[in-house]
Amino acid sequence: MSPNQTDVTTAGVAQVFAALGDANRLSLLARLCDGESHSITQLTQGTGISRQGVSKHLTVMERARVVSKERVGRETRYALQPGTLQQARTYLDRASEQWDDALLRLRSFLEI
Amino acid sequence: MSPNQTDVTTAGVAQVFAALGDANRLSLLARLCDGESHSITQLTQGTGISRQGVSKHLTVMERARVVSKERVGRETRYALQPGTLQQARTYLDRASEQWDDALLRLRSFLEI
DNA sequence: TTGAAAAGCAACCAGGAGGTTGCGTATATG
């Protein structure tokens, strides 16, 4: 209920991965990786879908805290929220560690 | 159409992330991180859902190549397919690199 | 002040996700 950077719940990480689990959203995310903030109509350019469609995708990523929203004048600008992606990375890193260890144990068991 | 380790399409990675985008599936995956293969009924233990439910989740992860399936006698055993998780890690790493660079450029622009 | 740009809100739709139950089928085992 109070998801900060240190508290990484399974449900929280799952929500982040779900937010990344769409090709359109990954494309949007790639464009946000320049570190700057972009308006919705700006982000709609190049995608084959409508502005409302893009807006929905951005909302999904915002709920998962992958991006952040900011109202500037008459436009809503979205920016990458890097900490959340970092969480996802850390999660995968830990998983990799685990099976790396398992593999190592398996190897030493077989070869020695 | 021929997704090997080097060819990482956006749609492919999106499918992997989508496969990770569910709390039940993440729990199953965590148990597969011991590097060994487990049967479906074995994996059903501890989850609050039915065997068919678990089977569906495993099928989703298998389609995304996150896990692999193998028939052994009368049971179907699933195991982690580590390469695919590695792909997802690499994707996030590249994204992080990008915005790290962007942040660096921004800093040097502001402070010098 | 009048108009255009940017976005929000709401309704709608097709399809898929997540889950269940019931029943059939292969495979060990007594």
Add this chain to the structure above:
DNA sequence: CATATACGCAACCTCCTGGTTGCTTTTCAA
């Protein structure tokens, strides 16, 4: 052979997703 185990298949249900369109509201600028 008989029976229990492990699983697959199929139908079904509810709810969310991804996408659209239409209309309203806010904000900037001529």
